[in-house]
Amino acid sequence: MLPWIIVILLAVTLIVGAAFVLWNSFVNTEPADPREAAREQAGQVEAEYISAEKLAEMTYAIDDIITNLADPAFFVNASFTFELDSADAKHEFELLAYKMKDVINTTLSDMTPEQVRGSEGKDALTAALINKTNELLHEGKVRHVYITKFIVTEQ
Structure with missing residues (x-):
């Protein structure tokens, strides 16, 4: 047993x-x-150091985007700086600037004032912009989107 x-x-x-x-x-x-x-x-993740000069060669600014949000009573005045992974990507981004502005306008017009409020809203917006702009690029990718101005106003 x-x-x-x-x-x-x-x-x-x-x-x-x-x-x-x-x-x-x-x-x-x-x-x-x-x-x-x-x-x-x-x-x-180990980060590689990129000098300020090299970083300036890989960034592109889109200033003064003014568009309505999903709620037509609100509009936004915003500026963005896109950090790309190479100078070739920046050149392609410059050539497609009109498409990138359209992506920004349509992304913002789909968002409500509550969705863009606070740091979580800004993070969601930048993530959406990175995803949508990277779909248009073939030479490189957007690494980061910086919001340099963001004003939401009620009409």
Whole structure:
């Protein structure tokens, strides 16, 4: 009888151990706060230094975009600076500036004043602009969008 008890206890121990390992491997351990998750990811990435001169060669500014938001009682006056990953990408971005302005106008016109309010709203706007402008580029990619002016006014 003792050998059977030992075999059963060993089997239960192995099953519990396997369940624990699987549970830990499949459970999402990312923080609930997206900013905390971004900080953790940024800590794992080594950043390369880019000089200010080189950075100036890879940025393009679009100033004074004035458009209505989704709520027609509100309009926005905004300026953006796009940081690209190469000088070739900047050249292509300059040639497609009219398309980029259209992307900005349509993105803003789909957003309500509540959606663009605060840092979370600005983050959502810049993320949408990065995604939409990168779809138009073939030579490179937009790395970051800086909002240099953003004024929401009620008419």
